[in-house]
Amino acid sequence: MRVGLFVTCLVDMMRPEIGFSALKLLESAGCEVIVPDTQTCCGQPAYSSGDRAAARALAEKFVDEFEQFDYVVIPSGSCGGTVKVHYADLLSDSPALSARMARLAPRVFELTDFLQNVLKVERLPASNLHGTITYHDSCSGLRELGVQQQPRALLEKAGVKVTEMRDARACCGFGGTFAIKYGDISAAIVDEKCANIHDCGADAVVLGDLGCILNIEGRLRRTGDDKTRVLHVAQVLAGDA
Template sequence: MRVGLFVTCLVDAMRPEIGFSTLKLLEAAGCEVVVPETQTCCGQPGYSSGDRKAARALAEKFVQEFEGFDYVVIPSGSCGGNVKTHYADLFADDPAWSARMARLAPRVYELTDFLHSVARIRDLPGAGKCSATITYHDSCCGLRELGVQRQPRALLEQAGVTVTEMKDSRQCCGFGGTFAVKYGDISSAIVDDKCANIQASGADAVVLGDLGCMLNIEGRLRRTGDDKTRVLHVAQVLAGDI
């Protein structure tokens, strides 16, 4: 199957190694992977901030770049949720674009959902390579907009990774994009609760599927003196790049 990989602008700018781990996993699943060089942002920041014009322009760009693939895979629940859930709203007043998006949407998948539900990957590159005990954080958009919860845990179990569930794994980390900037005190209180639950689990690392949450959690852990708990993207663990 021919897969278009949407790397996400945050991964591209901040942690490109996540993109390479994603590529390794997709190729291990037998996919022909194409990374369109003109890709940029899915438009989520603009959409969430009310800038529909900018968000619509990026949504059109995304559809044009990816509608020719069998599947589109995104290593981010928030970007995947924006595309699958909110593009329909952006195109609601345009029948032609709505139809194009309706054809594309069923082929857009978050990474772990695609690997588990579509590709049904058997040989994970990272199988048997992670000896650390981990706990898993369910990122809000992936969980609530895409139903991603069981899939990453199933893949981690398949890779032989021990998962110790933390208290309130489904609770927000407090990032929420510009929410963390506009409501800093509230965001800090939320992420403090998340960090406390991670530490109380006794895990060596917290694993998750969204870089925004990763940066928020890791930043708070380090600022409060925890320089031991690792913060990893699920793609890195499954690919053995840790």
Template sequence: MRVGLFVTCLIDMMRPEIGFSALKLLEAAGCEVVVPTQQTCCGQPGYNSGDRQSARDLAEKFLNEFDGFDYVVVPSGSCGGMIKTHYADLFADDPALRGRLQRLAPRVFELTDFLHTVLKIAQLPPAADSAFQGSITYHDSCCGLRELGVAAQPRALLAKRSGVTLTEMADSRACCGFGGTFAIKYGAISSAIVDEKCAQIRACGTDAVVLGDLGCMLNIEGRLRRSGDDKTRVLHVAQVLAGDC
């Protein structure tokens, strides 16, 4: 099985170790993984800001780089949602590109959905001696949950990681307030939303909050630290599953 890994621009620039954890998980499951070196952005920031032309250019670039793989895996619910849900709008006036997308989209999966639903992995790769062990709570990122149906998959996989116990927070499905450019345009509202999320995380009393989208991860971690919480770890689900943190 030949898998194209869409690392995402945010992971590439801010937390490349998450990309390596995703790679480790896929290879341990027996996949031949290819990471196209010219990949960049999925186009979501431009699309959300009304710049349809740049978003469309990036969507076509994605098609050119990834439509030759058996599957495409994305360690981000927001980027996966952009590809599977919104590219069709960008290609609405181009039957040829729309047709290519229709053939590719069913093969595009968020990381935990692919591991759980397609590969049906029975066990995770061995964890490093320094791997995280402790209590966690899980934040459901908006796009992964609402556009891709990712909820049970990461929890089922986390249950396979020895030494990790899950405690559900109140309103785990509520937004963290990031929303890409929303956090820039509506800073006060975004801050109020993430304050609620951080309060729910702290109320759990867990060692870490785990999630599947780096945008949410950076937003939550930044607010926790600015509010004086230097203890609660904020981890991407790929890092915990791979035993790399």
């Protein structure tokens, strides 16, 4: 099984260790993993900001780079949602590209969805994570891709017990450019998320989208919490946390 790993530009630039954890998980499950070195951005920032031309160019580039693989795996619900859900709109002006994307879309998966529902992974490295763990459901993965039980099932297999926080499904306030355009609203939303993390007594919050990680961790640190860890689920499942 040849799997194309779309690392995401944010992981590549900010937290490459997440990409290495995803690679480790896929290879340990028996996949032949290829990481195209020409990959860049999925186009989500441009698309959500109304720059269809830039987003469409990146969508076409993605199809060119990844349609050769049996599956495409993305360690990000927001990037996965952009590709799997919104590329159809971006490429709708080209029947040829639309047809290629229609063939590719069913083979595109968020990382935990792929591990749980396609590979049906049962054995994972024993987690090195100790203490109370809670899980934040990132908006795009949850609402566009249906990712909710998959990471929790995998964490259980890795020996990690999740203590649910209040409103785990509520937004963290990031929303890409939303956090820039509406900083005060974004800060109020993430403050609620941080309060819920604290209220459940979590030593670490685990999630599947780096944008949310940076937003939640940044707010925790700016408000004086230098202890609560904020981790990508791939790091925990790979035993790298």
